[in-house]
Amino acid sequence: MTSSASALASVLAVESDPGGGFVSPTIAEFYPPALAEFSIFGIDFTITRITVISWIATAAILAFLVLASRRMTVVPRKSQFLLEGSYSLVRDNIARDVIGPKYKPFVPFLGALFFFIIANNAMSIVPFFQISPMSKFAYPLVLAILVYILYNAVAIKNKGLGGYLKEVAVPPGVPIPFLVLVTPIELLQVFIIRPFTLAVRLFANLFAGHMLLVVFSLGTVYLLGKIGENFSFVFAPFSFLMALFMTFFEVLVIVLQAYVFTVLTATYLNGAVEEGH
Amino acid sequence: MSAAMDSASPQNGGRRPDPSPSAQTHRSGADVGWGITGTLLSGMIVWGGAGWLLDRWLDTRLFVVLGMLLGLGLAIYLVVVKYGRADDQPVSISSTSYSKISSTSYTTYRRTPGGRRSRPRAQQMTQKGHR
Numbered sequence: 001m002t003s004s005a006s007a008l009a010s011v012l013a014v015e016s017d018p019g020g021g022f023v024s025p026t027i028a029e030f031y032p033p034a035l036a037e038f039s040i041f042g043i044d045f046t047i048t049r050i051t052v053i054s055w056i057a058t059a060a061i062l063a064f065l066v067l068a069s070r071r072m073t074v075v076p077r078k079s080q081f082l083l084e085g086s087y088s089l090v091r092d093n094i095a096r097d098v099i100g101p102k103y104k105p106f107v108p109f110l111g112a113l114f115f116f117i118i119a120n121n122a123m124s125i126v127p128f129f130q131i132s133p134m135s136k137f138a139y140p141l142v143l144a145i146l147v148y149i150l151y152n153a154v155a156i157k158n159k160g161l162g163g164y165l166k167e168v169a170v171p172p173g174v175p176i177p178f179l180v181l182v183t184p185i186e187l188l189q190v191f192i193i194r195p196f197t198l199a200v201r202l203f204a205n206l207f208a209g210h211m212l213l214v215v216f217s218l219g220t221v222y223l224l225g226k227i228g229e230n231f232s233f234v235f236a237p238f239s240f241l242m243a244l245f246m247t248f249f250e251v252l253v254i255v256l257q258a259y260v261f262t263v264l265t266a267t268y269l270n271g272a273v274e275e276g277h
Numbered sequence: 278m279s280a281a282m283d284s285a286s287p288q289n290g291g292r293r294p295d296p297s298p299s300a301q302t303h304r305s306g307a308d309v310g311w312g313i314t315g316t317l318l319s320g321m322i323v324w325g326g327a328g329w330l331l332d333r334w335l336d337t338r339l340f341v342v343l344g345m346l347l348g349l350g351l352a353i354y355l356v357v358v359k360y361g362r363a364d365d366q367p368v369s370i371s372s373t374s375y376s377k378i379s380s381t382s383y384t385t386y387r388r389t390p391g392g393r394r395s396r397p398r399a400q401q402m403t404q405k406g407h408r
Contacts, residue, residue, distance in 0.1 A: 043350060081389075171355060171358055171359055172358075173358045174355075174358055178351075178354075180350050181347075182354075182355055184324075185316065185320045185323050185325045185348065185351060185355060186316075186318045186319075186355070188322060188323050189312070189315045189316050189318075189319035190320040191320050193315040193318055193322075194311075194312075194315055197311055197314070197315055201311075202383075234371055264308060264311070267308040268308070271308075
């Protein structure tokens with residue numbers, strides 16, 4: 001292995017196999033070594049690279065939002081155009097179209113959610129960071145719990161606890177004897193599976209995206225180290241191109257998953273604010 | 278049908294008569310795909326789980342399979358009831374009032390009586406649902 005390749009390998013944390021074979025990335029990718037560990041009130045905190053990345057992502061999106069919304073002009077500059085475009089996507093296409101007439105109170109929440117997710121997602125392809133905090137299940141899970149609390153609270157406020165439970169537990173058009181069989185399914189679906197899938201969808205997309213990028217990047221590095229053997233000169237560029245291609249694919253995933261998470265949140269809020277039936 | 282309506286939507290007497298017993302399915306399309314998946318999963322978990330508990334209790338190995346089949350069947354039934362109804366019904370007032378006013382404003386399709394899905398909206402929803 002050349003010195004530059006081994007330097008690259010150490011940056012990319014390539015593990016060496018004693019037999020010289022390719023070591024595929026494992027789940028350990030998502031458990032980087034701790035940078036700092038401390039404990040507050042008996043709760044252990046571990047600051048890792050991924051934690052720091054989420055801080056940077058949040059600070060970056062905050063800085064962008066603040067800077068772009070300062071000195072707003074009638075003819076928008078580039079940053080203002082980007083901000084207005086994405087904000088009106090959230091406000092008009094997500095909040096207003098999905099939630100309906102009562103969308104206004106939820107726009108700030110949906111906007112914050114969208115921008116936070118897209119910034120954190122984007123870290124999966126930003127050079128030197130290269131991993132999204134959203135590929136740790138805890139991040140999407142916390143977001144999903146926030147959403148879950150919000151839409152359940154709004155629904156209970158609008159319909160009353162009884163009315164809300166009845167709406168969930170009693171699907172319209174089901175004969176009464178069937179309710180015994182059907183109601184547990186509905187309750188599990190609405191109160192457990194729905195928030196769970198909301199979190200899993202975001203997590204799994206970013207997790208898989210990161211894994212793909214790691215596999216093709218490490219594959220490229222490995223094959224470059226083996227150049228001259230076993231047609232590596234053919235497969236190394238192929239692996240590199242796949243890494244490149246998957247990076248562009250990841251751009252799509254980043255935007256789409258942020259959008260989908262926000263749209264689904266809006267959908268659940270729509271169910272919560274709707275008039276009783 | 279009428280019995281189902283009585284039991285399912287007693288709060289009809291609001292502002293407008295509710296023409297559809299499936300008024301609850303008045304939801305955005307993004308949720309439909311995942312709602313169906315979740316319902317199927319939920320059906321298998323609930324009744325498969327019940328069967329599994331029964332198996333543990335009786336020391337058999339039969340009920341978990343039966344429970345999962347029952348749950349899957351019920352879930353499919355539930356999906357048909359919840360999501361399948363909108364397209365069965367002929368398009369009536371709602372779609373005409375929809376097209377009369379405008380095509381994009383949210384207030385337009387919110388005005389469809391009782392939240393019944395009209396065809397234009399259903400198409401819009403499937404587009405969202407595919408993402």
